[in-house]
Amino acid sequence: MAKTYPLKMNLNGKEVQVEVSASATLADVLREQLGLTGTKIGCEEGECGACTVLIDGQAVNSCIYPAMKAAGRRVLTIEGLAKNGELHPVQRAFIEHGAVQCGYCTPGMVLSAVALLGQNPHPTEDEIRRALAGNLCRCTGYIQIIEAIRDVAGRSQG
Amino acid sequence: MICEEYILASTVEEALAALASLRGEGRLIAGGTDLVLQLQRGERSVRCLVDITRIPGINEIKLEDSYIIIGAATTFAQIERSTLIRQRAPVLAEAASWVGSPQIRNVGTLAGNVVNAQPAADGSIALLTLDAEAEIANLTGRQWVPVASLFVSPGVSRVDASAEMITAFRFRAHGPRESSAFERQARRKALSLPLINVGVRVLLNAEGTHVRDVRICIGPVAPVPFRAQQAEAALRNHAIDEDAITEAVEAAVLESKPRSSLLRAGKEYRRELIRVLTRRALLRAIEAARG
Numbered sequence: 001m002a003k004t005y006p007l008k009m010n011l012n013g014k015e016v017q018v019e020v021s022a023s024a025t026l027a028d029v030l031r032e033q034l035g036l037t038g039t040k041i042g043c044e045e046g047e048c049g050a051c052t053v054l055i056d057g058q059a060v061n062s063c064i065y066p067a068m069k070a071a072g073r074r075v076l077t078i079e080g081l082a083k084n085g086e087l088h089p090v091q092r093a094f095i096e097h098g099a100v101q102c103g104y105c106t107p108g109m110v111l112s113a114v115a116l117l118g119q120n121p122h123p124t125e126d127e128i129r130r131a132l133a134g135n136l137c138r139c140t141g142y143i144q145i146i147e148a149i150r151d152v153a154g155r156s157q158g
Numbered sequence: 159m160i161c162e163e164y165i166l167a168s169t170v171e172e173a174l175a176a177l178a179s180l181r182g183e184g185r186l187i188a189g190g191t192d193l194v195l196q197l198q199r200g201e202r203s204v205r206c207l208v209d210i211t212r213i214p215g216i217n218e219i220k221l222e223d224s225y226i227i228i229g230a231a232t233t234f235a236q237i238e239r240s241t242l243i244r245q246r247a248p249v250l251a252e253a254a255s256w257v258g259s260p261q262i263r264n265v266g267t268l269a270g271n272v273v274n275a276q277p278a279a280d281g282s283i284a285l286l287t288l289d290a291e292a293e294i295a296n297l298t299g300r301q302w303v304p305v306a307s308l309f310v311s312p313g314v315s316r317v318d319a320s321a322e323m324i325t326a327f328r329f330r331a332h333g334p335r336e337s338s339a340f341e342r343q344a345r346r347k348a349l350s351l352p353l354i355n356v357g358v359r360v361l362l363n364a365e366g367t368h369v370r371d372v373r374i375c376i377g378p379v380a381p382v383p384f385r386a387q388q389a390e391a392a393l394r395n396h397a398i399d400e401d402a403i404t405e406a407v408e409a410a411v412l413e414s415k416p417r418s419s420l421l422r423a424g425k426e427y428r429r430e431l432i433r434v435l436t437r438r439a440l441l442r443a444i445e446a447a448r449g
Contacts, residue, residue: 002162022164022207025194045195047349049261058235058264064194065265066187068164069209112260133348134259 009070012080020067027051027062029070030077038078038107042136049135052108053077059115059134078107081114089152090114097148101139108135113149122153160197163206169213170295170325176208177321178297184208186319188231188267191258192274210323211267219243226331230269230324234281238263246331248446249338249357253284256340256355259348269324272308275315277384278352278377282309284340286375286383287357290329296322309382335362335370337446341435345422352377353423354416354431358439362398366448369393374406374440376432379414386410389436403440410436 002023009016011034020029030036030053042050044063051063054076081088090113093099100106109132116123116131123131128149137145167173177184183205187193196202210216216231219240226247228237237243237254244251257263257271257280271281272292282305291302294317305327308316317324332338338359344350354376361371372393374386389410396402416428423431 003164005164023161044198046191046258046262049259052261055264059261060265061191061261064191064198066164066190066194066207066209068166069190069211071166115260130348131260134261 005068007067007071009072010074012075012077022068024067025063026053026060026065026067026070026075029067030062030075036077036079040104040107042104047136048105049108049112050105052111052135054111054115057115057118059112061134076111076114078110081110088114089155090117090149093148093152094145097144097151099141099144099148101137101141105135105137105139109137109145113145113152116149117153123149125150128153160200161204161207164209165206166209166212170210170323173208173210173213173323174295174297174321176206180206180208180320182320184320186210186323188270189233189265190270191262191266192270204320216325217267221246221331224330224333225328227326227328228268229326231267234258234263234266234268234271235260237268242331247284247288247329247338248332249287249340249359249443250281250284252340253280253342253355253357256280256342256344256352262349268327272305272324272327273315273317273319275309275311275313275382276351276378277309277312277380277382278355279383280340280342280352280355282383283355283357283375283377285327285329286385287338287340287359287373288329289373290327292317292324293326293328294322295325300325302328306383306385311381332359333361335364335366335447335449336360337443338373339439339442339446341439341442343431343435351422354379354428354435356432356435356439358436358443360393360440360443360447362444362447366398368395368397369402369444370395372406374410374436376410376414376436379416379428379432384414386413386436388413393440398444403437406440407433407436 040050042048046061046064185204187207216229234254234257342355357375359373389406392406
C-alpha cells in the first residue's frame with residue numbers, strides 16, 4: 001500500500017488540505033477525491049491536454065503531474081474560473097463563437113487560453129495557436145476556438 | 159502513477175541521503191513528464207520518488223564570469239523565455255521551444271531530458287552543441303563532467319538516478335563573432351519527436367570571412383546524441399563559401415547513420431533532412447555570428 005500524505009494547496013482561491021496517496025496524480029485527486037470532474041481525462045499520457053489545470057498560472061497536464069508536486073501551489077481548475085455566477089470572459093467568448101462542440105476538450109482549451117492571456121494579453125494568432133498546441137479537439141473545431149480567444153484579446157486591448 | 163512513497167527534498171544532501179537509505183529502490187524525479195509515463199506503463203518500478211524541484215536554486219539560470227549556469231530542474235519554459243539564453247546561447251533557447259507542448263515545457267526539465275538519454279532529445283543535442291558540462295553530485299562529492307560523456311545507449315545514461323543527481327549544467331556564453339542555431343523537422347509542430355534535429359555553433363574570425371571553430375550535432379542518427387566531427391573538420395579554419403558549406407553538409411550526411419522508423423521516417427528521407435537542416439542551421443548561425 002502506498003503511503004498517504006497531507007497535501008495543502010490553494011485550490012480555486014481556497015486553502016484546502018486533503019490526504020493523498022504517494023502514487024496519486026493531481027487529476028486523480030481533483031476528480032476522485034474532491035469531485036471536481038471538470039478536469040477531463042483523455043489520453044492519460046500528456047498528449048491531449050483535456051486534463052489541463054493551471055499551477056501558479058501555468059498550464060500543466062494534471063494526468064501526469066504527481067499530486068505531491070501541488071503542495072503549497074495555487075491550483076486553478078475550470079470550476080474556479082467563474083466569479084459570483086459570472087462566467088470568465090474566455091468562457092463567454094467560447095459560447096458566443098460556438099467554440100464548444102462535444103465539450104470534452106473545452107475545460108483544457110479554456111485554461112490554456114487563460115494561461116496565455118495571463119502572460120500575454122494581446123497575442124498574435126500564431127501565439128494563440130502555439131499556446132493551444134498541447135490541446136487536441138477531436139471534433140476539430142479549432143477555428144472557432146481561436147476566434148473566441150482573438151475576440152477576448154482584442155476586447156481587452158480596447 | 160506507481161510508487162509507495164514520495165519525498166519533496168529540500169537540499170541536494172537530503173535527496174542523496176534519501177536515495178542512499180533506499181538502496182536502489184528510490185529514484186529522483188524532476189518534472190516527471192517522461193518518468194511518470196514510464197512508471198504508469200510499468201517500464202520502471204520504484205518504491206520511493208525523491209522530488210528535487212523544491213531545492214532552492216535548482217531552477218535558476220545565471221551568468222558567472224563567462225559561463226552560463228543552469229540549475230538541473232530549470233524547465234524548458236524558463237529556458238525558452240530566458241533573455242540571457244536567447245542572446246548568448248540561442249541553440250538552447252530554440253531547442254527548448256520545440257519540446258513537447260506548453261504544458262510539457264512548463265514542467266519538463268533539462269536534467270530529465272539528459273538522464274532520459276534519447277538520441278534526439280532536443281535539450282541534449284543543444285547541450286552537446288555548446289560543449290556543456292554537467293555537475294554530478296553523489297555521496298563522494300561533486301564533479302563537473304562533459305555532457306557528451308553521459309550517454310550510453312538509447313534510454314540509458316551514465317547518471318544513476320537511484321544514487322546520484324545532476325545539480326547543474328554550465329557552458330561558455332557566446333562571445334563576439336560567435337552564434338548558434340537549432341533546426342528540427344517533425345510530423346507536427348508540437349508533441350512530436352524530431353525526425354531529425356540539428357544544433358550548430360560557429361565562431362568566426364574578426365572579419366567574419368572564416369570559420370575558426372564549429373560544432374555540428376545531430377539526432378537521431380546514432381544510439382546517442384551525435385557530434386558530426388568530419389563535417390566540423392570540413393569547415394574549421396576554412397573560408398566561408400558555398401563549396402565549404404556543401405562539403406560540410408555532405409560530410410554530415412555520410413557520417414550519420416539514421417535508421418528507418420515505420421512511425422516516423424525512412425532513413426533515405428532522414429538523410430535528405432540532414433542535408434537540408436544542417437545547411438539551414440549553418441547559414442543561420444553564420445549570419446547571426448556576423449552580427
